Amino acid sequence: MDEIMIRAKQLNKTFTIKKGKQVTALKALDLTVKKGVLTAIIGPDGAGKTTFMRLVAGLMKPTGGKLTVLGLDSVSGAEEIQTRISYMPQKFGLYEDLTVMENMNLYADLHGVPQDSRPSRFRKLLTMMGLERFTGRLAGKLSGGMKQKLGLACTLVRSPELLLLDEPTVGVDPLSRKELWEIVQQFVREENLSVLVSTAYMNEAALCSHVYVLNKGELLADGTPDALCQIAAGRCFSFPPPQGEPTRVLQAHLIDDTEHIVDAVPRGGKVHFILQEHVTNVPYLDAHGIKAEPVAPTLEDGFMVLLHKAETESLPVSREEEEILDKGGRPGKEVNIIVKNLVRKFGDFTAVANTSFEVHRGEIFGLLGPNGAGKTTTFKMLCGLLPATSGVLSVAGVNLRTARTQARANVGYVAQKFSLYSNMSVMANLEFFGGIYGLPPKRLKERIQDVVSKFYLSDRLDMKAGSLPGGYKQRLSMACALLHEPKILFLDEPTSGIDPLTRRNFWRRITTLAAMGTTIIITTHFMEEAEYCDRFMIQDNGHLLAIGSPAEIRERLHMEGADMDNIFMTIVEQAREKGEEPK
Amino acid sequence: MNGFIRRMKALITKEFLQLSRDSSSLLLGMVLPIALILIIGYGISLDIKNIPTVVVLEDTSPKAQDVVSFLNGSAYFSPTYMTSLKDAEKVFLNRDASVIIDIPSDFTSKLSQGEAKIFVALDGVETATAMTTKGYIESSISSWLLRQPGMAGKSRIAIHSRMWYNDANSSTWFFLPGLIMLIVTIVGIMLTAIVMAREWERGTFESLFVTPVRPMELVLAKIVPYFCVAMVGVFICLILSRFLFEVPLVGSLAMVIIISMLYLMVALGIGLVISAITKNQFLACQTSILISFLPCFVLSGFIFDLRSTPIGVQIVGAVLPFSHYLTCIRSLFLSGTNWGILLKQGGLLCLYAIFFVGAAFGMTRKKVE
Numbered sequence: 001m002d003e004i005m006i007r008a009k010q011l012n013k014t015f016t017i018k019k020g021k022q023v024t025a026l027k028a029l030d031l032t033v034k035k036g037v038l039t040a041i042i043g044p045d046g047a048g049k050t051t052f053m054r055l056v057a058g059l060m061k062p063t064g065g066k067l068t069v070l071g072l073d074s075v076s077g078a079e080e081i082q083t084r085i086s087y088m089p090q091k092f093g094l095y096e097d098l099t100v101m102e103n104m105n106l107y108a109d110l111h112g113v114p115q116d117s118r119p120s121r122f123r124k125l126l127t128m129m130g131l132e133r134f135t136g137r138l139a140g141k142l143s144g145g146m147k148q149k150l151g152l153a154c155t156l157v158r159s160p161e162l163l164l165l166d167e168p169t170v171g172v173d174p175l176s177r178k179e180l181w182e183i184v185q186q187f188v189r190e191e192n193l194s195v196l197v198s199t200a201y202m203n204e205a206a207l208c209s210h211v212y213v214l215n216k217g218e219l220l221a222d223g224t225p226d227a228l229c230q231i232a233a234g235r236c237f238s239f240p241p242p243q244g245e246p247t248r249v250l251q252a253h254l255i256d257d258t259e260h261i262v263d264a265v266p267r268g269g270k271v272h273f274i275l276q277e278h279v280t281n282v283p284y285l286d287a288h289g290i291k292a293e294p295v296a297p298t299l300e301d302g303f304m305v306l307l308h309k310a311e312t313e314s315l316p317v318s319r320e321e322e323e324i325l326d327k328g329g330r331p332g333k334e335v336n337i338i339v340k341n342l343v344r345k346f347g348d349f350t351a352v353a354n355t356s357f358e359v360h361r362g363e364i365f366g367l368l369g370p371n372g373a374g375k376t377t378t379f380k381m382l383c384g385l386l387p388a389t390s391g392v393l394s395v396a397g398v399n400l401r402t403a404r405t406q407a408r409a410n411v412g413y414v415a416q417k418f419s420l421y422s423n424m425s426v427m428a429n430l431e432f433f434g435g436i437y438g439l440p441p442k443r444l445k446e447r448i449q450d451v452v453s454k455f456y457l458s459d460r461l462d463m464k465a466g467s468l469p470g471g472y473k474q475r476l477s478m479a480c481a482l483l484h485e486p487k488i489l490f491l492d493e494p495t496s497g498i499d500p501l502t503r504r505n506f507w508r509r510i511t512t513l514a515a516m517g518t519t520i521i522i523t524t525h526f527m528e529e530a531e532y533c534d535r536f537m538i539q540d541n542g543h544l545l546a547i548g549s550p551a552e553i554r555e556r557l558h559m560e561g562a563d564m565d566n567i568f569m570t571i572v573e574q575a576r577e578k579g580e581e582p583k
Numbered sequence: 584m585n586g587f588i589r590r591m592k593a594l595i596t597k598e599f600l601q602l603s604r605d606s607s608s609l610l611l612g613m614v615l616p617i618a619l620i621l622i623i624g625y626g627i628s629l630d631i632k633n634i635p636t637v638v639v640l641e642d643t644s645p646k647a648q649d650v651v652s653f654l655n656g657s658a659y660f661s662p663t664y665m666t667s668l669k670d671a672e673k674v675f676l677n678r679d680a681s682v683i684i685d686i687p688s689d690f691t692s693k694l695s696q697g698e699a700k701i702f703v704a705l706d707g708v709e710t711a712t713a714m715t716t717k718g719y720i721e722s723s724i725s726s727w728l729l730r731q732p733g734m735a736g737k738s739r740i741a742i743h744s745r746m747w748y749n750d751a752n753s754s755t756w757f758f759l760p761g762l763i764m765l766i767v768t769i770v771g772i773m774l775t776a777i778v779m780a781r782e783w784e785r786g787t788f789e790s791l792f793v794t795p796v797r798p799m800e801l802v803l804a805k806i807v808p809y810f811c812v813a814m815v816g817v818f819i820c821l822i823l824s825r826f827l828f829e830v831p832l833v834g835s836l837a838m839v840i841i842i843s844m845l846y847l848m849v850a851l852g853i854g855l856v857i858s859a860i861t862k863n864q865f866l867a868c869q870t871s872i873l874i875s876f877l878p879c880f881v882l883s884g885f886i887f888d889l890r891s892t893p894i895g896v897q898i899v900g901a902v903l904p905f906s907h908y909l910t911c912i913r914s915l916f917l918s919g920t921n922w923g924i925l926l927k928q929g930g931l932l933c934l935y936a937i938f939f940v941g942a943a944f945g946m947t948r949k950k951v952e
Contacts, residue, residue, distance in 0.1 A: 015952075057793045059951045082949065083795040093787030097604040098597065109593030110794040112586055138604075154790070164793075 003035035005070060005162050005194045006056055012064035013051050013217075025051040027217045028065070033162075033196050033210075038188055040205040041198040042303065043214035044499030045470070049198035050090060052214075053166045056196065057087045070161055086160035090167045092151030096140030100131055100150055103139050107154040125153040128183050145176025145370060152180065156187065163187075165197040169204065171496065171525050173370030174565040175572050181207060202300040203565065211299070213306055220306045225299050232301035235262070237292035238272040239285070247271055247550075248364075248532045252325055252511045253284050255504060263304040263504070266531035268561040269551055274301055304500065311501055324515045332361040336488060336519045337382065342391035344377050351377040353542045355391075359521065359535075361487075364514050366536030367523040368568065374542040375523050376492070382521060383490050384408050396487045409437075412481035416493040418473050422466025426457055426476055429465050430483065437484035444483075451479035455509070471502040478509065482518075489513065491522040495529065507532050527564035538571050545575045590796055594804030598778075602808060611774050612812035616766040616819050623762055624828055634716055636662045637671040637680040642690040650701070650740075651684060653723040659716075681706040682716055694740070703744040717744050759824040760912040761885035764905060766820055767843060768879050770813045771850025772857070773871040779805055779858035780867035792949040802947050806851050806940070813850070817843050834915035838925060842915070845932045846908040850875075852939025859946040883909050904935040 013026040026048045033039045041049050054060045056069050058078030067074040069081045094103055104125070108118055126132040129149040134142065139150060148168055155163060165184070169177040181204060187193045197208065205211050206225045213220040213228065221228060241247045247266040254264035254273050260282050264273035272295070275282070285292060337359040344352040352374045359365045367375040380386035381393060384404045393400040396410035420429045430451070434444040452458050455475040460468060465476060474494065481489060491510075495503045503526075510532070514520055522533070530536045530550060537547040546553055554560055557570055602608055638651050643666070654662040663680070665671050674680045685702040693699040703720055705713040721742055728740055782788045791801065821839070824830040832839070854871065861867045880886060882896065883905035889897055900906045907928040914921050 054951055059789065059792060059949065061950075061952070078949070079797075082793045085793060087790070087793035089786055089789045091786045093782075093785060093790035095597065095601065095787060096785075097601050102597070102600060106593055106597050107794065110590055110791070110796050112589060112795065151790075 004032055005035050006031065006033035006196060007068045008032070008052075008055075008065065009067075010065040011052075011055070011062055011067050013048070013055060013060065014063045024217050026055075026062075029214075029217075029219055031212055031219070031222075033194060035194045036188070036192040037209040038184070038195045038197065038207065040208035040211045041196070041214055042200070042202065042205045042211060043198075043220075044200070044307070044501070046216065046499070047214040048217040049214060050166055051217075053087070053089075053164050053196070053198060056081075056164055057085065058082055084160065085162040085164060086155035087164040088151050088155045088166065088168055090170065092148065092154070094139040094147060094151055094154070097138060099136050099138055100126075100142070101135040103150060103154055104157060108157040111158050113158050121157065125156060128186070129153050130179070143176075143370065145172045145180075148172055148176065148180060149183070152183065159187075159191045159193065161194065163193055163195045165195060167198050167200060170200060173373075173525070173572075174527055174568050176370065177201070177204070177565075178569065202298065202303055203563075206299045213303060215307060215310045218310075220310055221302075228302040228306075229297045229299055230302070232274055232297035232305045234294070235275040235277070235305075236272070236295050236297045236301050237275065238267070238270040238295050239290055239292040240270045242288075242290070246534060248507070248511045249325055249515070250290075251532075252508055253322075254282065255508060256322060257282065257284060262308050263301075265504075265528075267528065268563055269531070269554055270561070274305060307499075307501060321512050324512055332363075332517070334361040335359070336361045336363075336396055337365075337521070338392065338394040339382070340392035342378070342381065342393060343389045344374075344381060344386070345389045350542050352381070352539075355539075355544045357537060357544070357547055359519055361519055362514055362517045363534045364510065364520045364522065364532060366530050366533035367521070367539070368525075368527060368530055368536055369539035370572070373539040375539050377542075378539065379490065379492060379521070379523055383411060383413050409484070410487045412484070412486035412489045414477045414481045414489070414491045414494055416496065418465075418477060420465045420473075420477060420480060423464055425462050426465055426468070427461045429476065429480060433480040434483045439484060447483050447485070451482055455479045470498055471505065474498065474502070474506060475509070482513075486518070488519040488521065491520065493523055493525065495524060495526055503529075527568050530564045538568060540572050540575055543575070546571050586795065587797075587800065590800050591804060591807075594796070594800060595807050598804060598808040601778075602812065608774060608778060609812070611777075612770050612809075612816050613819060615770065616816040617823065619766055619769075620759075620762055620820055620823050620827075623765075624759065624823075633661045634659060634682055634712070635680045636660045636682040636684065637674050638662050638664050639668050639671045639683060639685045640664055640666055641668065641688040642686050644691040646691045646694060647686045650690075650724060650727050651686065653727065654684075659719055675704065675706075681712070682720070684720065697739055699740045701740055701742050703742060705744060705746050713746060720744075758885075759820075759828055759830045760916040761883070761909055763817065763820045763824070763843070763912060764846070764883065764909045765876075765879050765885065766816055767813060767847055767908075768850050768875045768905060769871075770816045771809070771847050772854040772875040773868065774812065775805060775809050775851050775854030776857040776861075776867040776871045777864055778809065779855055780861055780864045783858070783862035784864050789951055792951070798947045798949050799944055802855060802940075802943055805855065806848075809851060809854075810844075810847060813847050814844070817847070830916060832916055833918060834920040838920055839912060839915050842908065842911045842925065842929055842932070845929060845936060846904070848936035849904050849908075849932055849939055852936060852941075852943050855943030856939055856946060859943060878903050879905050882906070885909060904932065907931045907935075 008029050008031040011026055011029040011031070015023045015025055017023055029052070041052065043049055051060065055062055055067055055074060058074055058081045061075050069077070070084055072081055074081065095106070098106070104122060113121065126135065129152070131146065131150060131153065134146070139147065142150060152168065169180055172180070184195060185207065188195060199205055208225065210222065211225055211228055212222040221231070241250050247269070250271045251264045251266050254261050254271065260276055260279045262274040262276055264271060266272070273292070335358050339358070340356045342352060342355045343350070355378065367379055369375040377386065381388050382395065384395070384400050384407055388401060395407045398407040398410065400407045421432070424432065430448050431444070434447060439447060452461065455478060457472070457476060457479060460472060465473070468476065495506060498506070507529070510520060524530070533550070535547065535549045538545045548556070553567060554562060557567060559567055559570065636654060638654065640647055651662070654660045668685055671680070671683050671685070675683055683704040685704070687700060687702070690699050690701070701724065703717065705717055724740055724742060825832065853875070857870050858867050861870055882900040882903055883889070884900065889900045889906060892900070911925055911928045914924050
């Protein structure tokens with residue numbers, strides 16, 4: 001009964017980059033995918049998920065081991081495999097200058113779907129994807145979520161024997177993500193579809209029958225989601241923060257205590273943590289008289305335990321940083337940013353409609369929203385990169401609309417893409433950016449010393465910035481943006497494409513910075529990261545839908561303890577029901 | 584076979600739809616030829632100024648001096664007067680003069696008989712300048728003749744001009760066939776390299792690969808539409824050169840088209856090979872310019888006669904396909920249908936086409952490594 005669709009035995013894949021240098025993408029991987037079920041591969045970036053997908057699709061040749069797909073060898077049978085399966089790469093190659101219908105017809109033609117069966121199949125797909133009203137629209141003009149749905153529709157123009165989905169929901173808003181998963185599940189039920197999906201979202205993997213956990217090309221564990229949860233069984237606890245204390249400060253205290261604690265995150269308005277093995281109590285909590293309740297482990301907890309076991313390296317936390325936490329941590333009363341009736345139009349299109357908010361000194365303020373919601377536009381206006389159409393915009397007491405250059409002196413900016421000079425050393429980058437900010441030589445030297453020690457860069461000062469590992473790159477970007485000690489730090493999607501451990505480290509730094517009085521404005525598509533924020537706002541179609549602290553927003557929606565994905569979906573759905581039709 | 588036709592139809596339809604939506608490729612394919620032909624066609628007939636001119640007055644009579652008086656005070660010429668043709672030739676050979684106007688010793692006596700002659704030698708290396716200079720000299724001399732009392736209509740001066748260094752008595756006509764080559768090359772190589780590299784860059788190929796489509800079909804589906812676009816470009820060139828620049832077409836139009844199609848296949852093949860290697864639009868664009876535009880200009884005989892270049896340059900020029908097409912199309916335009924040349928060069932072009940298109944087929948694999 002259990003028919004095997006994919007079987008990998010001791011599969012190896014190495015890439016040669018430049019002369020002699022080799023990178024191992026997959027090491028001795030054993031994996032099977034059964035017919036008619038959803039199988040997931042989870043793992044941080046660089047785990048080898050995409051490589052495995054491409055090997056299965058016959059787009060790459062394995063370096064060693066055996067891989068059979070639909071009973072065929074993945075190399076000699078590549079052509080037949082490619083005919084019988086469907087594959088949706090991470091960036092599905094839609095033709096942006098073709099319409100929705102033209103894209104679907106192209107794939108139907110290539111797959112040889114007969115003309116007479118097309119109308120019913122297309123109707124079904126389009127209805128499920130919510131695209132039936134947009135058949136004549138160019139694919140390039142669709143929102144991010146819709147593009148992914150169209151990509152999925154193109155792979156499903158006929159019922160494939162096996163469907164490969166490579167991170168189909170990365171960067172897509174929670175609402176579209178949920179819809180996409182419902183569609184895939186429906187096809188699994190109705191057409192007995194076999195699906196292999198890779199994902200970075202744990203709640204998605206939890207929907208699958210079998211999960212493989214990969215890290216740096218190696219299999220850490222595999223099993224049903226429940227079995228993987230049990231890895232952290234009995235070690236997960238949570239507690240609500242005492243009145244007035246930001247969740248992230250307590251979380252920072254716990255995550256610093258690596259002796260007793262594996263992982264700590266703010267979740268559902270509480271601090272959630274996992275104890276190390278054989279540890280029963282946490283000194284910090286005992287000292288502060290905080291009582292934590294045991295909670296059921298989630299897939300993410302199991303995953304974090306596995307990941308911590310595999311990765312021993314973690315950044316030290318200095319005494320100084322801990323002291324800063326003890327002292328500060330609460331945002332001030334002073335208002336740093338004032339936005340009133342901000343509007344930005346591009347021709348007829350209103351990207352940001354009548355938005356007002358204030359941000360206080362030392363506050364972490366998050367901008368959340370699906371792609372095309374207006375968060376990047378708002379963000380750019382705040383940084384002074386894009387002029388506003390109308391409204392009041394004041395940053396650190398300077399009117400951004402009249403004195404942009406002056407306002408910029410108070411601002412540090414970290415762009416989404418690594419935007420430092422890749423072929424210059426770490427030190428040269430720091431010196432260059434210090435020079436740009438106009439720091440006098442002596443001051444510059446002091447500042448460089450300061451940021452180098454704060455961001456743990458001292459061991460790589462002579463390395464070219466481009467060859468740094470991901471986590472270092474990001475710390476270097478932050479260090480450069482903070483050289484001139486700006487009052488406000490802007491971070492555009494700083495955690496996208498970064499593995500969970502590095503993300504924890506990143507937020508740990510942000511917590512320290514905020515405690516020292518730096519105001520932080522951040523955009524993110526990881527909704528759960530809103531939990532680190534003092535306050536955040538949600539935008540959709542250019543309209544501000546909700547603003548407040550995570551606790552306030554939960555209370556307003558009567559969703560105590562709910563996770564951020566659910567809160568986001570509820571807010572967007574409510575707004576759309578009120579008549580705010582999606583574009 | 585059925586599947587092949589169905590897939591080809593789908594891919595080619597897609598290509599034409601994209602062409603109709605994305606005006607940049609169409610601009611490259613059709614507006615670029617027009618722009619180039621106008622810029623180069625007109626730009627090459629540069630205005631002349633201060634041409635170093637040697638006048639040899641073997642006849643020193645006032646009449647003989649008067650006939651070349653237009654040179655004095657003219658912005659176009661800076662004349663030097665001599666009496667010996669030998670001396671003048673020395674100056675000319677040193678490239679210190681570009682024109683010799685020789686008035687023979689019997690000029691005045693023959694003038695009244697209506698048999699006067701003037702010899703003009705021009706520097707054929709600077710073809711365009713030489714032609715313009717010649718035109719000025721001829722018209723100035725005939726208008727002088729008209730001003731002579733009692734001579735209008737009766738008398739004439741025969742102007743014997745000769746191009747030095749270049750026997751092929753060239754003109755702007757000479758450039759237009761070359762221009763067609765330039766345009767076919769640029770459109771063929773650059774356009775295909777860019778559109779193919781775009782598919783790699785945008786990841787559209789990765790999705791297409793996991794369908795029953797065969798690599799050969801992907802390549803063919805690129806060749807067909809861009810072949811059409813580039814042929815439209817060729818026709819635009821032909822029409823413009825015929826009606827705007829009035830270049831005569833001595834040879835057969837059919838052969839011009841057939842040879843152009845053959846050469847276009849070479850260009851498309853090169854473009855596809857470039858994109859298969861670079862897989863990146865920017866790199867593909869840069870590479871195409873580097874290996875097509877520049878060699879086309881200087882190593883094909885388009886501007887400089889390859890025969891007058893050092894042997895090394897000649898070899899490079901002969902290895903590149905550009906000069907072979909240029910030879911064909913030039914001879915077709917200016918001297919007629921020469922089957923010897925056409926068969927030899929056309930055969931070579933065939934080999935080039937098979938090589939590059941074959942390489943493109945071989946290099947386009949359904950792999951992303």
